[in-house]
């Protein structure tokens with residue numbers, strides 16, 4: 001409950017700050033549990049090895065990168081994700097993860113603007129999770145408006 005409130009307040013404060021950025025300055029960072037567990041592709045943070053079969057949301061993130069020219073990375077660990085958001089050229093972030101990870105990510109990214117989008121569980125936590133991509137795309141479009 002506390003995490004949900006904090007995320008909602010963060011998203012509201014980001015909207016009020018009215019941060020805008022260029023496509024190359026926007027990072028979409030998503031949790032690795034969105035990759036289908038049965039997928040045999042060994043993905044690193046760039047997810048370049050994804051075959052785009054469409055059986056999980058990783059393809060949709062790559063499509064977003066192609067469509068808008070934004071940066072898209074998969075978080076393969078907390079430390080790696082924290083380093084990625086601190087890269088100088090990154091001005092704003094759309095973070096896609098569970099509430100616990102979103103809370104950590106918001107604090108790790110300060111003072112950069114983060115719009116947080118919560119994943120949903122299909123069967124069990126941290127496995128084969130899903131996300132409403134229209135909500136991710138809305139956040140991308142808001143930063144690029």
Ligand code: SF4
Pocket residue numbers: 035036039040041050051052053054055056057058059
């Ligand atoms: S879209 Fe297909 S190839 Fe890419 S990570 Fe998902 S299941 Fe694997």
